[in-house]
Amino acid sequence: MDKYVIRGGNPLIGTVRVSGAKNSALPCMAAAILTEDEVILENIPQVRDIETERKLLVSMGAEVELGYGRAQHRTSISCRVLSDPVAKYEIVKTMRASSLVLGPLVARTGLARVAMPGGCAIGGRPIDLHIKGLETMGAQIGYEHGYIEARAERLKGAHIVFDKITVTGTEDLLMAAVLAEGETVMENCAREPEVTDLAALLTAMGAKIEGAGTSKIRVQGVEKLHGARHRINPDRIEAGTFLVAGAITGGDLCVANCNPAHLGALIAKLEEAGVRVEILGKDQIRVRSEGNLKAADISTEEYPGFPTDMQAQYMALATQAEGTSVVTENIFENRFMHVQELVRMGANIKVDGRSATVRGKSPLSSAAVMCSDLRASASLVLAALVADGESILDRVYHMDRGYEHIEEKLRGVGAQIRRMGNVFADRRETVAVEA
Structure with a gap:
């Protein structure tokens, strides 16, 4: 050790x-799940959590290339095929950000199975706000053997008010909302730069988002997103x-x-x-x-x-x-x-x-x-x-x-x-x- x-x-x-910011790069990597096209992210940090996220996406069927060097620090992600929409415990047990694939998986594939996340032992970081928001958008939620399972033919736009400010909850439901049918309004949202960074990528992919960086975010759902290139904060x-x-x-x-x-x-x-x-x-x-x-x-x-x-x-x-x-x-x-x-x-x-x-x-x-x-x-x-x-x-x-x-x-x-x-x-x- x-x-x-x-x-x-x-x-x-x-x-x-x-x-580059790890806490921006992780949700941006998860956002690649939302499209069949290639997403290229620049200024990716070379840290362990990024490698864990790469393994997670690959285990689902994605193609992920990580490159480092003077002119790179770049990843290209292609989620054309998502053959296994499961965030497995053996991969995500050390990383809290694993919950960020829940929203985009159910939005894209209609099904997500995500192991209850791990990470630093600094206190409770419950995922219940993610779950509550997805249920409001029409998802059916189940729990089995330490996994959360979410199902929905297509998520519906909804009015979501967070009980408390949550960065990962805001990010997860933002990614779910961009492919939902109709308009989603989220209130008491996190205002962190990482949320704004994710919204910038999603907008470049074709999402319709207003208010990122404020406490109220409005999303008009679209049928499909496309690939994009984005530089991490x-x-x-x-x-x-x-x-x-x-x-x-x-x-x-x-x-x-x-x-x-x-x-x-x-x-x-x-x-x-x-x-x-x-x-x-x-x-x-x-x-x-x-x-x-x-x-x-x-x-x-x-x-x-x-x-x-x-x-x-x-x-x-x-x-x-x-x-x-x-x-x-x-x-x-x-x-x-x-x-x-x-x-x-x-x-x-x-x-x-x-x-x-x-x-x-x-x-x-x-x-x-x-x-x-x-x-x-x-x-x-x-x-x-x-x-x-x-x-x-x-x-x-x-x-x-x-x-x-x-x-x-x-x-x-x-x-x-x-x-x-x-x-x-x-x-x-x-x-x-x-x-």
Whole structure:
């Protein structure tokens, strides 16, 4: 099992490039199910979840090619034949995004069997809102042996009001609605850039969508979609992680190939914490910090609020800020599993329900720590970058789910980080190609 070995103390200086957004790429790959024609996606990140999605589509009968290299990071998907519309448990057990094939499968084929999804153990992410929406659109839902089965001759347009904001629920039902008969109106929708990115692809495929990026989306169903070419958004969470890395290490770091408009809440909080943030053109952000960080509270919210996927990384920063910060997690009830590992490194953090009180300016020291989920892993990498001595991070396969070659990227801007063990099989020798 792979490990990271990180020696802290180096400020990060230089430029680091952000990859495509995993959380945009996964629903866009699922959207290819909706057409018999080829869908080409560019700026695809080379992460484990993308490979899992490829295997899932291939198991259904799709033809999927993944290419990496300087000019590629591209996938072509042809779902001309979907001989087995089943999302098998052995494939999807590690990935929450498997639920995203439910809507497009039943919309395209009239039948979907999807294993109850897995993913990070950060709290309940129920699929009931997906199910409720599909039932409203006329699907018959059944449950058997850990699988959800949905059937419909053709889905019908409907008025859907989400009980709570759900990103994957919005995406799943959006994909179902584009081939439904008549008009679908969805209210209390997620406004995340990933939803807007998916809607842009669907529109390029011939869908009729209004309001993506707002809380109310209106879809006029069409009989058929066609192929399209689409470039995936840059990963705002990877960009945010690098912004915090530059700040926590007292560095001078330029984060390139990002979208500053997607990072407003984080940028505002970094500035409140005393970090100098400069927007350079439309796709670069420079962060500078001289180590004089100040405490600042955060409370996670749905977009455009402070993202839950940046909560753990910001907590690592708070351990190095002067004063006391309160971190409140409003999205997932079990997203403080990184706290005990940060405490092992010397952090002063107390958790009370959904809030954590961080008493800052704590000198962190090296330790052997365990990665429990994707974003928790990132927070431990950040803490190790400023800890005294050499830390060992175990179970870094979580990082491989969502960060492309993060150790190489960090090394390129001055971090002392190396990987020990066998890298996952599908990484291949792409670093030399891209260098």
